[in-house]
Amino acid sequence: MEFNETLNNLKNYEAGKPIEELVKDFDFNPKDIIKLASNENPYGCSKKVKQTALENLDKIPLYPDDSMYELKNALAKRFELKDENIIIGAGSDQVISFCIGAKCKQNSKVLMAKTTFAMYEISAKQVGAKILKTPSSEHRISEFEEIYKANPDIAVIFLCLPNNPLGECLSTKDVYLFLEKVSKNTLVIIDGAYQEFASFKDINKKIIPKDLLEKFENVVYLGTFSKAYGMGGLRVGYGLSSKEIINTLHKLRPPFNITSLSLACACTALEDEAFIQQTLVKNFEEMEKYEEFLSKNRINFTPSYANFMTINFSSKYKASEIAKEFLKKGIILRDLRSYGLNSLRITIGDKEQNIKVRENLAKFLTH
């Protein structure tokens, strides 16, 4: 059977190895496995979220409320926006695919940093768009400007703030200065999947969606419940933008794209700010211990504004080999080989998990 030619160029997203697979491969007890590969919240989710799931089991047989009235209302309140500025996705990934679907077709141009969230490229290639990348791995706004100047017909630009998988974060000031130079016909996607972390660490990195949308009509801000909120298993993300853009994205949203339980739980998650604050405080306390350890052991790392750190190895070591050694110990980290890097991305876990990671890392690196 013949299929669309655009499919020939597609590669699939490489997910962090799930615990289930490690159990199969190495015969571990699932409870003994430490998974620090997908930037999940090591403290789980708010207890109130679990309670909400429990109280809503009767909703399993019913299709979800497709207007998503309650969740949109809760998000509108949180961000001082209106329902009409909000679209809900099955993870922010799905909102990315709506944006690409609305703006791109065969040979449309899409600009992103050299090393950034893999779904940008995967989504864009699904419609046959052309990918332009900055020369540097990390976001450098001057490189974005230069490429944009040479390609004013770029349809979509992705800025990942902070950037996954490297952890660096552009300052809000630099982002705004760049946005002023971008045509109103270019859609700029500000991916705030880890914004809770960045804005907690450094106020200069904080993006306020209301302010952003008031200043720029051609921007979509992405947020997610999978990271700080600890709900990766429930698949809820959102896009915030002008009424015009949100209306258009809604044309591409499939009905019932979120489960009934996910909708109910996301509303509750927004009510437990204390849980998020605890997560953020502990994340950066634990990150400091990694920084000390890495500096002391002269291991190169990217200063991170998120809930993970990327450590970069000299040619003396192979990150893939080290990742395999960790797997044998029941610890799942993310090998960044598929990004062309000799690096590991480590989600900041809880205190005990991090101690085990550092102990093992010290052992592997002295061998």
Place this chain on the structure above:
Amino acid sequence: MEFNETLNNLKNYEAGKPIEELVKDFDFNPKDIIKLASNENPYGCSKKVKQTALENLDKIPLYPDDSMYELKNALAKRFELKDENIIIGAGSDQVISFCIGAKCKQNSKVLMAKTTFAMYEISAKQVGAKILKTPSSEHRISEFEEIYKANPDIAVIFLCLPNNPLGECLSTKDVYLFLEKVSKNTLVIIDGAYQEFASFKDINKKIIPKDLLEKFENVVYLGTFSKAYGMGGLRVGYGLSSKEIINTLHKLRPPFNITSLSLACACTALEDEAFIQQTLVKNFEEMEKYEEFLSKNRINFTPSYANFMTINFSSKYKASEIAKEFLKKGIILRDLRSYGLNSLRITIGDKEQNIKVRENLAKFLTH
């Protein structure tokens, strides 16, 4: 901002009015509302499914197993197929969109019955495909053959067995005779969302996926957990096909497209066959009572092989008005005006719900 022109032709799926909306509009107590608009299972889901959700709340913070190993295994066992023959979607709708994405682009031709599941057309139009429809509302295989003969370049054909929203069902024999005449380069989608019902009522309508796939390499069979299994709120559907086609569809599947809880619950649902059997028996017992009532009152209806009935009104009555009267009584039915029909689709509810529907219907029709 300019968007893709294909979006201009898009209309959104019109979902059954959710209970939440009726509560807002009419100030009903949610418990008093009878929703028979979305073909949900009036007996809910298996108790074991709820128990599984309860036992898996700790999975909320973790991304789902993207290999979907356990669910694919369970489905493979059920259908005597291999994992490689299975793709999981967030509802079978999502598998439809993968099929369209794999085979269609601007001006590709897609063939379907005049009145059938709305998502076929919506999905096809999202990529700019041309829609061809049979002259008759219900599936007539001779009309499919005629249009296909005149358009051998048709990329995708949809057969809905039984058909939503009308309820009729082609016999397996006729489907097979048609498939033999279709080129191996045309993808035929056999939508079995309501197959559990049709094959229970009439063995001649039963599609056996293993047999279907052995005979025809260009077919995708769709199934869902939203109807007989009573899990519409959890969004799980699947596609069964050849390894080649499934591999291609996987290129379009976004990672983590099903929640952790949905995956666990779907596996359990397959284990409780008794629940399904009870659902099927009661469904057709209740349907008989509708048939008696409608015949006695000389109301036209389409004999149905699913868990709903479509009743057709003469010009003396307006289905939309009757639907509104039902809403005022707290009963949500599906007005088929958006399909161009003066008809109502009624999900077969439980005994008490159905009595109330018939009582009200009798009242409205004598006025």
